[in-house]
Amino acid sequence: MSLPEWAPDGVDVTVPNAARVYDYGLGGYHNFAVDREFAEQLISAWPGILQVAHTNRAFLGRVVRRLAAQGVRQFLDIGSGIPTRGNVHEVVQAIDPEARVVYVDIDDVAVSHGQAILAGNAHAAAIGGDLRTPARIIGHERVRALLDFEQPVAVLLVAVLHFLSDEDDPPALVRELTAALAPGSFVAVSHFTAVEDLGQEHEQVTKLYGRTPTTVRTRTPEQVAAILAGLDLIEPGIVPITSWHPDPDDPAENEQRSVLGAVAKKP
Numbered sequence: 001m002s003l004p005e006w007a008p009d010g011v012d013v014t015v016p017n018a019a020r021v022y023d024y025g026l027g028g029y030h031n032f033a034v035d036r037e038f039a040e041q042l043i044s045a046w047p048g049i050l051q052v053a054h055t056n057r058a059f060l061g062r063v064v065r066r067l068a069a070q071g072v073r074q075f076l077d078i079g080s081g082i083p084t085r086g087n088v089h090e091v092v093q094a095i096d097p098e099a100r101v102v103y104v105d106i107d108d109v110a111v112s113h114g115q116a117i118l119a120g121n122a123h124a125a126a127i128g129g130d131l132r133t134p135a136r137i138i139g140h141e142r143v144r145a146l147l148d149f150e151q152p153v154a155v156l157l158v159a160v161l162h163f164l165s166d167e168d169d170p171p172a173l174v175r176e177l178t179a180a181l182a183p184g185s186f187v188a189v190s191h192f193t194a195v196e197d198l199g200q201e202h203e204q205v206t207k208l209y210g211r212t213p214t215t216v217r218t219r220t221p222e223q224v225a226a227i228l229a230g231l232d233l234i235e236p237g238i239v240p241i242t243s244w245h246p247d248p249d250d251p252a253e254n255e256q257r258s259v260l261g262a263v264a265k266k267p
């Protein structure tokens with residue numbers, strides 16, 4: 001099979017990949033047949049999952065706009081995905097063209113496409129990195145070149161922590177990340193959570209992901225709180241993403257209980 005021109009060398013097109021499956025769900029085109037087939041299986045198992053992807057993306061946008069409005073000018077977006085509409089740098093650089101953004105993802109397609117769309121943008125970069133090795137991300141030369149860790153940074157962990165197992169110890173990883181941040185910095189998360197009346201759908205989705213390299217799991221609000229321990233949760237705390245400062249201009253958005261969202265501030 002010949003690869004499209006945007007596909008980086010060595011990309012494995014035989015196994016579905018979380019970044020590309022999500023891209024397909026959002027209507028993007030940086031995905032392969034194996035990702036589309038897998039996404040269609042997810043959609044058959046749980047038709048509501050498409051709405052979840054869009055709702056999660058809308059949450060990310062609201063978080064970034066809100067933090068930018070509060071004066072945050074540096075963003076470290078880990079598990080950033082394949083750039084699509086409403087990317088973090090577009091939102092914040094519309095407010096302040098000098099605002100800094102670094103995208104980090106484990107997937108080569110996400111990174112290479114990010115690098116392509118950021119070519120010529122002196123204040124934003126996309127790098128490969130793994131949330132399970134925070135020191136490498138924080139110490140990366142592009143991160144160091146663009147972000148000033150003496151000033152507040154917003155770390156975005158949106159729809160990525162549920163790909164980490166308990167053995168990966170997400171609370172310890174987030175502690176390590178936030179230790180490097182200045183007081184007044186923020187951590188934003190969204191996380192897949194169990195919902196009683198969607199038990200079957202969630203189970204099927206978890207099983208399907210179990211056949212891929214990126215397994216997925218739900219966590220309870222208490223487990224999400226443990227991930228953010230030591231930080232001050234900002235209002236309204238850990239809530240379904242659609243209840244996190246809903247956009248008054250988008251009142252039609254259906255309630256989404258399968259994903260929790262929260263933003264916390266380093267004291």
Ligand SMILES: C[S@@+](CC[C@H](N)C(=O)[O-])C[C@H]1O[C@@H](n2cnc3c(N)ncnc32)[C@H](O)[C@@H]1O
Nearest residue numbers: 019022079080081105106107130131158159163
């Ligand atoms: C569902 S997408 C979320 C994209 C974006 N944050 C959003 O919410 O719109 C999850 C992303 O996390 C990335 N990812 C999964 N595990 C990761 C890890 N250990 N380190 C960095 N990125 C990871 C995947 O490649 C994928 O691009």
